[in-house]
Amino acid sequence: MRPAANTLHGRFLEHAAKTPDAPAVFCDAGVLTYGELDRRSALLAEQLMLQGAGPGVVVGLCVERAANLFVCLLGILRAGASYLPLDPKYPDERLRFMVRDSGTGLLLTTPAARDRCPEGPAVLVLDGDSVTVVPGADGGRPVATVPDDIAYVIYTSGSTGQPKGVAIGHGNCAAMLAETDLLFAECDLSGVAAVSSICFDLAVMEIFTPLSRGGGVVLVDSAVHLPESPHLHRVTHLNTVPSVMAGLLDAGGLPPSLRTVVLGGEAVRRRLVDRVYRETRADRVFNGYGPTEGTVFCTFKLVPPDESGEPSIGAPSSTARLYVLDERLRPLPDGQPGELYLGGAGLAWGYVNRPRLTAERFVPDPHLDGERMYRTGDLARFLPNGELEFAGRADHQVKVRGYRIELEEAEAWLSGCPEVREAAVVVHTAEERPDAASLVAYVVPNDLPDTAATGSGPWLDPALQSRITDRLNELLPDYMVPETVVFLAAFPVSPNGKLDRTALPEPPTPDTPLALDAPTTPTETALAELWGELLGREPRTIGVRDAFYDLGGNSLLLVRLAKRMSRRFDRRVGVSDLFRFRDIESLAKWLDEDGGDATPDAVAEARRRASARRSVVRGRGRPAGG
Structure with a gap:
């Protein structure tokens, strides 16, 4: 393998x-060529x-999504x-922890994100081609990068209540890029x-796979902003993740x-x-x-259009070793589920400053002397054709809209709230929104209301939930952050006295009183009807000062809302507009000032569609003709 192919960035160079005039990056501000990107990154x-950057030095990167x-x-x-x-969108405490835990002493940022940088490390501010140093020290001569050097550190959710940093080497990345050459x-x-946010490893494949092949990268804020990209x-x-693809x-x-x-x-599915x-085409x-911990991926499956049954997760990549093992680390026969272990060229070095956790999760490979393997915590089974079928988790790690979350970490932060005596967090999927799983917290509050008694049913308390989630958002x-907090007088327990997650009750249906600030204009009325359709609420319970997110909306629903508003009001509405105007009052004012009042036909159509949807919801589960 040539030296350039041994690092994450060598093939870009x-x-x-060879082709300095070829486009490398397409973003809202324009196009950045390979030559421009080469020149500017070399200067930086x-x-x-x-300032002392070199092998073994971690540089924090806090920048907005731009060129x-x-x-x-x-x-x-x-x-x-x-x-x-x-x-930059992460809470201050999260950013401070990541910098402190990783030992980062140097931060790189831009003027737009400068105020989001944690205090402590030296800061370099990149503004165009110029760099401002605040403060710094002279460093030594550069050292050539080798495969064993660390390319990046990404923090993932941790079961101990704190996130953990995964250190990935250049050699790991080179193996991943070699595999994408074959796959794509x-x-x-x-x-x-x-x-994808660069805080998630999928971004490594999104950015460096095309740049290693002479291709182009189309940068957008997130998948939900894709429809409004000028490129x-x-x-x-x-x-992308399946839930986002369904929304698009x-x-x-x-x-x-x-x-x-x-x-x-x-x-x-x-x-x-x-x-x-x-x-699509x-x-x-x-x-x-x-x-x-396996450098982005370790299996791939090309799912043909004419194949029946649910897709498998595919066969191991050419650079990965995958085992399905029992509790004594013995291979299980095809068709029998067990824990999935991962080894090979993509295997991470371990966790930053977590020697005990590294030893627990990265264990000696009994099938190959001198090698290690990673305990994924995933359950899987080998199929007769050599592909793997995912069979769930062996622990409390979950994925919500593609984000990896350790429930223990969410529970630890929740338990730290002064209002909370006990806490549990689960993933909940509503029947009417099967593609939008969400986190639900179950809480035994420190101050039980007089009406609560052991064995009594669950209840909701919007004011108490707001105090808890406001703290978690910081x-x-x-x-x-859980979308719903359900309160209980006591948790259900199993015979051995442990929390019985299977016995946690369904979240109660919220008591939604009529809105005090009801819509007064045709545009506000039409918007309330549209929101009601998407959120499964009666429009009359939606006030003009309510925010879409506060009523249970999320970024996936914003994509649908933007599309329906564009069609209903006969004008282009983008997700970015819905981030700017978060309540009905400001949104309606923007629509009326820019495009005139909503037509009576639009209001009538919104009401007809909402009424039809409510009829369907009311009819669910009823016997035919009953």
Whole structure:
């Protein structure tokens, strides 16, 4: 293997030298060529090395999703350092912990994200091609990057109540890129959509697979913003989770140029694959599986359009070793489920500053002397054709909209709230919204109301829930904050005295009183009807100052809302508009000022559709004719 192919960024440098005028990044601000990205990242690398960046040094990366993101990523890697992604949208405490835990002493940011950087480390501010150092120290000469050097550190949810950093080496990344060469050899990578936060390892494949092949990256804020990208027509390849793909299909937000879809992070169902083939021009749909500890993925399945049954997660990649083992680490026969263990070229070095946890999860491989394997905690079985079928989890780790969450971590933070005596968190999927799983917290409050007694049923308390979730929002990323908090006088327990999660009751139906600030204009009325359709609520319970998210909405529903509003009001409405105008009052004012009042026909149509939907909901579960 040539030296450039041994690192995460080396093959980008080869393409930049050969085709400097080729487009590398498409973003809202324009196009960045390979030559421009090469020049700017080289200049930045020099500045980073002057500040002491190099092998063994972790550089925090706190930037907005713009062209400078790519300059920063490549600048850190070219300096020989490893990058620690820090999402500016994360709570302050989360960012402080990641910086402190990883030992990061140097942060790279931009003027737009400067105020989100935790205090302590030296800060470099990249503004165009210029770099401001606050403060710093002279560093030594650069050292060439080798495969054993760490390329990045990504923090994942941890069962101890704190996130844990996974350290991935350049050699691990090189093996992943070699495998994508084989998998996507016949795929068009001229427009790979970058929709994942760099705090998640899928972003590594989204960004560096095309840049290692001379392709282009289409950068958007997130998958839900994809339909409004000015470069939507360039998108040929999309990696995303099934729930997001379902939302994009519902909204008709996928481009005709799309040819390859990679699904992962959640169970992939046949009905969704069929929809992708039927409703887009994609000719390849992949199902991928892999933990962060295995460098993005370790199995892949090309799901053909004419195959029956639910898709498997595919066969092990050429660089991975996968075992299905019993509790004594003995291989199980085909068809018998057991815990999935992972080894091979993609296996991570371990967890940062967690020697005990590293020893627990990265164990000696009894089947290959001198090698290690990772206990994934996933259950799987080998099929006769050599593919693997996912069979669930052996612990309390879950995936919600593709985000990896350890329930113990969410419970630990919840238990730290002063209002909470005991806490449990589970994943809940409502019957009317099967594609939108959510976190539900069960809480025994410190101050029980007089009416509560052991054995009494669950109840909701909006004011108490608000106090708890407001505190959690200051500590956790939004995807880890439960959407609903159910209160109990006592938890159900099993015969051995432990929490019986299977006996936790269904969340009660909220008591939704009539809104005090009811809609007064035709546009407000039409919007309340649209929100009611999507949220499963009576429109008269929705006030004009209610925010969509506060009523149970999420980013996937925003995609559908934008599409329905565009159709109803005969004007383009994007997800970014719905982030700007979060309640009905401001949204209606924007619509009326820019496009005139909603027509009576629009209001009548909204009411008709909402009424039809309520009839369907009321009729669920009733005998025919009853």
